[in-house]
Amino acid sequence: MDHYISINDIDNINSWIEEAKELKKNPLKYIELGRNKTLGLLFFNSSLRTRLSTQKAALNLGMNPIVMNVSGDAWGIEFGDGTVMNGNTAEHIKEAAAVVSQYCDIIAVRAFPTLNDKAKDESEQVLMSFKKYASVPIVNMESATGHPLQGLTDAITISEHAKTRKPKVVLSWAPHIKALPHAVANSFTQAMQKMDVEFVITNPECYNLNPEITGKTSIIHNQEEAFKNADFVYVKNWSSYESYGQILNTDPNWMITKEKLGNAKFMHCLPVRRNVIVEDAVLDSDSSIVIQQANNRTFAAQLVLKKILENA
């Protein structure tokens, strides 16, 4: 594999899941594979899990990770072509990406959407500019429209916890005080579409995700109906896609409660706002598998890095 940009880069999700489970059993098996190779992690946004689990994955492969908080610590980067750079940006992505490529064998990037410029967000300007101007493989650590390391993690976690051959998986919108990206929900949807699961999405009417991503997946606007016989309830807030980046509904009736969850397992990518997205009683119960889910971030990242290293 050259780059890991989206869930579409997974050629066979079942074999990837099996390989990730093998890595989890023996995380240091490939400690020589990345020896003397450097992974650069560039963060334009905050992170706890991605920042630590991706470094851990690199260390398990014998790589040396180096991390930079780009927003704040680096010079402001210009992405526009032909811009007269007399504003706030001090260096162009053409130089920045070429320079970092000389220090790193793989570059991983986190860059969230603007949520006010749909065209710009959908062009994935930051991630795709790194891909264009860097001379080494690029890994997406959550971009404007996708979080494929999370989506792969979620697929592994569902496979590990499934009690039936074809579990029912529900992606549910839940309320939030801030306008949040679509990336996690998009990549989760794409991952579930590749798996042998019964997958449905539930969200208020004004919150349908990008129809190009949801495709034929059924969208049910009645949460209670969607949750019937669910084995996994994956919860996430996202802002409106149609009224791009807007908060149109904060109805607390969409919050996940123990009663609504029934016998299903609760999943969330984290960080999660308690008693806004989900009540304490769920997170503090055995129904929640969010901690086990976050642990799998390491093995998803390790699998992706391994596949890139093996291709080098």
Ligand SMILES: NCCC[C@H](NC(=O)CCC(=O)O)C(=O)O
């Ligand atoms: N990487 C996982 C989720 C990151 C981001 N969440 C957030 O920004 C939550 C912020 C808050 O709760 O204030 C998102 O939804 O895409």
Ligand SMILES: NC(=O)OP(=O)(O)O
């Ligand atoms: N789930 C996830 O990506 O977490 P962070 O934002 O903390 O990296």
